[in-house]
Amino acid sequence: MDPLSTLWETFFDGDSMREALPEMLTVGLPNTLILAVSAALLGSVLGMALAVAGLSRTRWLRWPARVYTDVFRGLPAAATILLIGVGLAPLGMQVWGPNPYPLGILALSLIAAAYIGEIFRSGIQSVEAAQLEGARALGFSWGEAMRLVIVPQGVRRVLPAWVNQLIALIKDSSLVYFLGLLASQRELFRIGQDYAANTGNQSALLLAGLCYLLLTVPLTHAVNAIDRRLRRGRTVTVDPDDDGGLALAGETALPQPRTPREDPR
Amino acid sequence: MTAGTATTTSVSLAVRDVHLAFGANRVLRGVDLDVARGATACVIGPSGSGKSTLLRTVNRLIEPDAGDVLLDGRSVLRDDPDALRQRIGMVFQQFNLFPHMTVLRNITLALRRLKKLPEDEAVALARTQLALVGLAGKADSRPAHLSGGQQQRVAIARALALQPEVMLFDEATSALDPELVKGVLGVMAELSAGGMTMVVVTHEMGFARSVADTVAFMDHGVVLEAGAPEAVFETPQHPRLRRFLSQVL
Numbered sequence: 281m282d283p284l285s286t287l288w289e290t291f292f293d294g295d296s297m298r299e300a301l302p303e304m305l306t307v308g309l310p311n312t313l314i315l316a317v318s319a320a321l322l323g324s325v326l327g328m329a330l331a332v333a334g335l336s337r338t339r340w341l342r343w344p345a346r347v348y349t350d351v352f353r354g355l356p357a358a359a360t361i362l363l364i365g366v367g368l369a370p371l372g373m374q375v376w377g378p379n380p381y382p383l384g385i386l387a388l389s390l391i392a393a394a395y396i397g398e399i400f401r402s403g404i405q406s407v408e409a410a411q412l413e414g415a416r417a418l419g420f421s422w423g424e425a426m427r428l429v430i431v432p433q434g435v436r437r438v439l440p441a442w443v444n445q446l447i448a449l450i451k452d453s454s455l456v457y458f459l460g461l462l463a464s465q466r467e468l469f470r471i472g473q474d475y476a477a478n479t480g481n482q483s484a485l486l487l488a489g490l491c492y493l494l495l496t497v498p499l500t501h502a503v504n505a506i507d508r509r510l511r512r513g514r515t516v517t518v519d520p521d522d523d524g525g526l527a528l529a530g531e532t533a534l535p536q537p538r539t540p541r542e543d544p545r
Numbered sequence: 546m547t548a549g550t551a552t553t554t555s556v557s558l559a560v561r562d563v564h565l566a567f568g569a570n571r572v573l574r575g576v577d578l579d580v581a582r583g584a585t586a587c588v589i590g591p592s593g594s595g596k597s598t599l600l601r602t603v604n605r606l607i608e609p610d611a612g613d614v615l616l617d618g619r620s621v622l623r624d625d626p627d628a629l630r631q632r633i634g635m636v637f638q639q640f641n642l643f644p645h646m647t648v649l650r651n652i653t654l655a656l657r658r659l660k661k662l663p664e665d666e667a668v669a670l671a672r673t674q675l676a677l678v679g680l681a682g683k684a685d686s687r688p689a690h691l692s693g694g695q696q697q698r699v700a701i702a703r704a705l706a707l708q709p710e711v712m713l714f715d716e717a718t719s720a721l722d723p724e725l726v727k728g729v730l731g732v733m734a735e736l737s738a739g740g741m742t743m744v745v746v747t748h749e750m751g752f753a754r755s756v757a758d759t760v761a762f763m764d765h766g767v768v769l770e771a772g773a774p775e776a777v778f779e780t781p782q783h784p785r786l787r788r789f790l791s792q793v794l
Contacts, residue, residue: 414641416606418655418707419631428654433645 293483300475300484304491308468315453315467319388320446326389327396334401352394357452361387365459384456388449395445403438404430440507447496468492555742556617556710557582563602563612572598574766583740587753590763591789596746600713604633631659634704638716640696642688649684652703674702678732694725701732714745750793754778762786
């Protein structure tokens with residue numbers, strides 16, 4: 281057999297792919313989604329707490345948030361997952377038995393929170409101080425002003441970066457295989473790898489890769505679409521009909537030159 | 546139609562010897578200001594003279610280092626600042642509308658969350674206020690889709706919806722294109738005529754002259770001269786005020 285067709289069969293062997301496909305879709309895909317979606321939710325909640333703590337005027341909140349972020353952004357994801365998943369396993373055993381998922385999700389969330397916290401913080405910081413002043417002048421407390429006025433605007437501005445983080449999370453979810461998975465707990469990568477190891481043929485692993493792309497590429501395009509909308513959506517059109525014919529409205533609405541205020545991250 | 550219709554009860558306002566420093570920068574150096582109930586005081590003066598900072602000490606967006614602020618003769622410096630700010634409406638140079646909400650929601654937000662009004666009452670009140678500033682048809686627009694003048698009138702409606710006892714205007718027309726200024730000043734003049742107690746920081750000398758009951762001239766953190774508009778504009782005493790007027794009139 282010539283080397284080229286050997287190479288082709290190593291990666292694109294139809295039989296190997298067909299064999300792996302059912303398990304990939306019924307076991308691997310749901311498990312990957314469970315890991316990624318749970319970690320995205322928990323990571324975003326923790327990330328928001330970190331962002332607000334990082335912006336606090338009290339150094340006892342700011343300082344721990346800073347340290348946390350430095351540590352969890354600085355460690356390799358594999359190291360964090362092993363440290364949490366293996367280190368806390370005896371504790372986890374007593375709470376939910378020998379299931380590696382809770383700790384795996386916790387580890388992924390802790391990592392994601394460090395990045396998402398920084399994303400949210402930069403978004404919140406990009407909201408003009410005048411917005412806070414406007415809300416405070418109406419009588420809102422600092423907390424209410426943040427929750428109702430500042431945070432919603434800040435988060436909107438960093439949605440693309442946040443979605444990027446979800447993409448990273450989908451890929452990083454493959455690392456929970458370190459923690460030892462039962463057959464029914466395997467996610468996309470582990471199933472692909474098992475087939476590849478058994479057959480010596482990489483096609484199943486390539487199929488796993490395609491499944492990841494199926495999840496991540498649409499998200500990448502969603503990021504671009506959101507980004508475009510944020511850039512363009514702010515283009516201001518003033519409609520010239522105006523004022524409802526009222527006497528005191530002695531003004532004509534003219535389009536005003538206005539540049540997008542969004543921070544185009 | 547008057548923009549002040551929704552006004553309930555105005556109060557008198559007094560600022561007594563207010564001092565404020567940002568580090569070594571002494572922004573307010575003993576400011577006094579008296580505004581009778583229902584009266585309008587215009588504060589004029591060069592940029593950086595402390596006018597805007599003075600307004601912010603009245604509703605305690607900035608806490609003064611020393612001095613006192615009195616509403617109806619009672620000091621407000623020990624009140625809950627959030628509750629105090631519900632009694633004092635403020636309008637900013639840059640409008641400070643919330644861009645992620647419709648015009649209507651900009652107005653109902655505080656009514657719902659702070660005044661705890663039911664949704665239908667809040668909406669009805671907001672629509673009334675919008676109609677009073679001539680923007681009944683804009684309730685569902687986003688602020689970014691309005692002209693600057695319209696945005697500022699929404700900001701005024703938002704402040705008035707809370708039925709404040711005093712209104713503060715911080716260069717409310719300075720960010721507007723010249724042709725949009727008149728509509729906003731018109732709303733402010735009606736509010737003044739309707740008996741709202743107002744402090745108006747402005748560069749619009751024509752407005753100060755025709756609407757104000759008192760004009761105060763500030764420079765370097767003090768009120769150098771204050772009095773009836775005729776006195777301040779026709780027979781200014783302080784040389785600094787004379788120089789200022791010769792440059793702006």
